Amino acid sequence: MRDARMLVDALREPARVxxxxxxxxxxxxxxARAESLIGTLAHRLESVAVPDRVRxxxxxxVGAHALARQQALWExxxxxxxxxxxxxxxxxxxxxxYVAANLSAGEGRSIGDLDIMVDRKxxxxxxxxxxxxxxxxxKPDPYDDQYYREHMHELPPLIHRERDRMIDVHxxxxxxxxxxxxxxxxxxxxxxxxxxxxxIMAQADMVLHSIAHLFAxxxxxxxxxxxxxxxxxxxxxxxxxxxxxxxxxxRAEKHGLTPELARALxxxxxxxxxxxxxxxxxxxxxxxxxxxxxxxxxxGYGREARKFTRMAFYxxxxxxxxxxLMLARHLWTKWRKGGKTGS
Amino acid sequence: xxxxxxxxxxxxxxxxSAWRQPLEELEALYQDYPAPVDRxxxxxxxxxxxxxxxxxxxxxxHIGGDFWLPDAAPLPLAQGLLAAEMGMxxxxxxxxRRHLLLHASSVEKxxxxxxxxxxxxxxxxxxxxxxxxxxxxxxxDEFALxxxxxxxxxxxxxxxxxxxxxxxxxxxVAPADRFGPEMNATPKGDIRHLVPPVEAIARMDEPARPAxxxxxxxxxxxxxxxxxQAEIFVRLTQASTNYVALGESGxxxxxxxxxxxxxxxxxxxxxDQAEELIDSLWSRLP
Numbered sequence: 001m002r003d004a005r006m007l008v009d010a011l012r013e014p015a016r017v018x019x020x021x022x023x024x025x026x027x028x029x030x031x032a033r034a035e036s037l038i039g040t041l042a043h044r045l046e047s048v049a050v051p052d053r054v055r056x057x058x059x060x061x062v063g064a065h066a067l068a069r070q071q072a073l074w075e076x077x078x079x080x081x082x083x084x085x086x087x088x089x090x091x092x093x094x095x096x097x098y099v100a101a102n103l104s105a106g107e108g109r110s111i112g113d114l115d116i117m118v119d120r121k122x123x124x125x126x127x128x129x130x131x132x133x134x135x136x137x138x139k140p141d142p143y144d145d146q147y148y149r150e151h152m153h154e155l156p157p158l159i160h161r162e163r164d165r166m167i168d169v170h171x172x173x174x175x176x177x178x179x180x181x182x183x184x185x186x187x188x189x190x191x192x193x194x195x196x197x198x199x200i201m202a203q204a205d206m207v208l209h210s211i212a213h214l215f216a217x218x219x220x221x222x223x224x225x226x227x228x229x230x231x232x233x234x235x236x237x238x239x240x241x242x243x244x245x246x247x248x249x250x251r252a253e254k255h256g257l258t259p260e261l262a263r264a265l266x267x268x269x270x271x272x273x274x275x276x277x278x279x280x281x282x283x284x285x286x287x288x289x290x291x292x293x294x295x296x297x298x299x300g301y302g303r304e305a306r307k308f309t310r311m312a313f314y315x316x317x318x319x320x321x322x323x324x325l326m327l328a329r330h331l332w333t334k335w336r337k338g339g340k341t342g343s
Numbered sequence: 344x345x346x347x348x349x350x351x352x353x354x355x356x357x358x359x360s361a362w363r364q365p366l367e368e369l370e371a372l373y374q375d376y377p378a379p380v381d382r383x384x385x386x387x388x389x390x391x392x393x394x395x396x397x398x399x400x401x402x403x404x405h406i407g408g409d410f411w412l413p414d415a416a417p418l419p420l421a422q423g424l425l426a427a428e429m430g431m432x433x434x435x436x437x438x439x440r441r442h443l444l445l446h447a448s449s450v451e452k453x454x455x456x457x458x459x460x461x462x463x464x465x466x467x468x469x470x471x472x473x474x475x476x477x478x479x480x481x482x483x484d485e486f487a488l489x490x491x492x493x494x495x496x497x498x499x500x501x502x503x504x505x506x507x508x509x510x511x512x513x514x515x516v517a518p519a520d521r522f523g524p525e526m527n528a529t530p531k532g533d534i535r536h537l538v539p540p541v542e543a544i545a546r547m548d549e550p551a552r553p554a555x556x557x558x559x560x561x562x563x564x565x566x567x568x569x570x571x572q573a574e575i576f577v578r579l580t581q582a583s584t585n586y587v588a589l590g591e592s593g594x595x596x597x598x599x600x601x602x603x604x605x606x607x608x609x610x611x612x613x614x615d616q617a618e619e620l621i622d623s624l625w626s627r628l629p
Contacts, residue, residue, distance in 0.1 A: 021381075021382075022379075022381040022382030022383045023382045025383050026357050026382070026383065026384045026387060029387075029409070030357075030387045030409055033409040033410070034409070051381065051383055053355065053379075053380070053383040053384075053385065054383060056385075056441060057385055060438075060439075060440040060441065063440055063589075064440060064588065067588065067589075067590045070590075301344055301346075301359045301387055301389055302387055302389070302408070302409060303344075303389065303391070303407075
């Protein structure tokens with residue numbers, strides 16, 4: 001198997017897996033596990049006829065993700081209690097937000113760290129409360145620490161000393177050094193309250209965060225899963241809300257993410273047949289094919305494939321995160337310290 | 344990549360490797376095992392060069408696969424077979440959810456299973472290998488698979504991984520053609536794999552009801568001691584790789600196991616002593 005296309009096909013049209021033979025199943029499962037999409041695949045294939053061994057594997061994945069979901073909600077509640085005295089909004093982000101709001105993007109989704117967003121001016125208060133409740137620094141290195149605090153969109157990661165779970169406290173959705181500067185105040189302003197007092201982002205902001213996360217904040221590692229999230233969010237929100245596309249276009253402009261939105265809509269439509277607003281998606285670009293190549297760079301043994309494409313996106317991710325002089329200084333410091341590049 | 348498919352007990356593996364050598368060794372040692380039905384597998388294990396140039400120059404095997412640990416140390420190619428075995432263990436430990444996995448050895452007689460668990464060096468692996476040459480059916484020396492709904496133990500009779508002095512002890516009683524290559528100075532000491540008796544492989548789909556749990560300890564005067572249920576429970580949670588991952592169903596399976604299976608701590612200095620103690624317990628089982 002040359003790339004991850006068979007996983008995309010299976011997610012988009014589950015009935016297509018009925019044509020798979022034994023060894024192709026091994027490929028599909030390895031690819032889905034490597035892309036952290038096995039739980040999602042399991043949910044998609046629930047009503048499709050599959051061989052017994054495959055059914056057992058999918059059942060395992062459903063069980064594993066049911067537990068992950070429970071743990072993610074529990075972890076969010078732990079943060080809520082640790083921050084009970086904090087009067088500002090605590091916004092759940094990414095996977096935890098999807099399961100807390102019962103969105104289709106949360107079905108079978110793997111969830112690792114807890115990501116929350118608060119007002120930047122309140123970071124010292126939030127940080128102190130979390131330290132008080134048992135979270136500790138993961139990166140004691142002073143350069144890393146200072147780098148995070150001056151240039152990143154989040155505090156250095158904290159880990160809970162008893163539960164061994166990580167929390168990332170964001171104050172906006174992209175590094176401060178990146179080109180686009182999303183309007184964090186607007187995100188906080190329009191966040192939506194859940195029953196338990198925690199918040200999630202408003203529909204358009206949630207989609208745009210997922211898009212910012214996919215394109216402007218990394219080398220597209222885990223990109224297929226992010227794009228699948230985007231596909232689901234777009235479908236859910238446009239079905240339920242007649243003015244969704246208008247809001248999405250308006251908010252993208254406000255956050256400086258219009259080109260990223262267009263690219264995400266085109267890729268989601270191309271890979272997952274997502275119905276999208278053509279005026280927001282814009283014209284197909286030559287470079288879309290390069291993105292698709294990167295998103296599908298996974299072979300049938302679950303290995304990373306297309307080394308050159310991956311490297312190109314890795315370099316690009318750093319280029320996007322910071323201006324050239326700063327990038328050079330950052331890489332120089334990291335190199336002198338003998339650590340890996342990247343923050 | 345080259346690959347082969349292996350079926351052990353309820354689990355099927357695809358072992359993919361950048362080199363032929365580990366696969367040829369696996370093929371020879373697993374030749375009596377049935378092939379996975381319709382070429383379907385549960386897990387893929389990957390043996391890859393640690394860096395591209397380490398494929399030919401001082402080849403170094405990185406253990407990867409569907410489930411992997413970020414800090415797994417690479418092994419020299421001469422230990423490729425060990426890498427494959429560790430890779431399979433890793434898939435089970437991190438990915439298997441159809442049973443509660445206990446880091447334990449098990450053997451069967453009269454449809455009843457004897458389960459032995461304990462720290463590394465307690466002799467549980469050697470004991471199970473020895474008992475398998477003395478009339479017991481070998482069910483596994485790495486994992487005992489406790490069924491979540493029936494409470495039975497499923498056999499998982501992989502190659503037996505013999506360490507250090509156990510290699511010589513087993514060479515006295517098992518035929519030479521059942522041994523794999525010698526691997527010296529591995530991270531786990533000197534290792535040699537032993538193919539389980541043919542009966543153990545032929546009957547690997549037969550589960551058995553756990554009838555006795557032992558915590559053996561090698562090197563002390565022979566003795567049997569009772570243990571409190573709380574201690575047994577806690578030690579088994581530590582001996583399980585997926586107890587936490589299973590959540591409530593793991594808790595139920597383990598509490599039932601602790602409630603129902605008589606348990607002893609056993610000290611011994613030789614296999615004969617251990618066999619005598621085990622026989623005395625076994626004959627008094629209900």
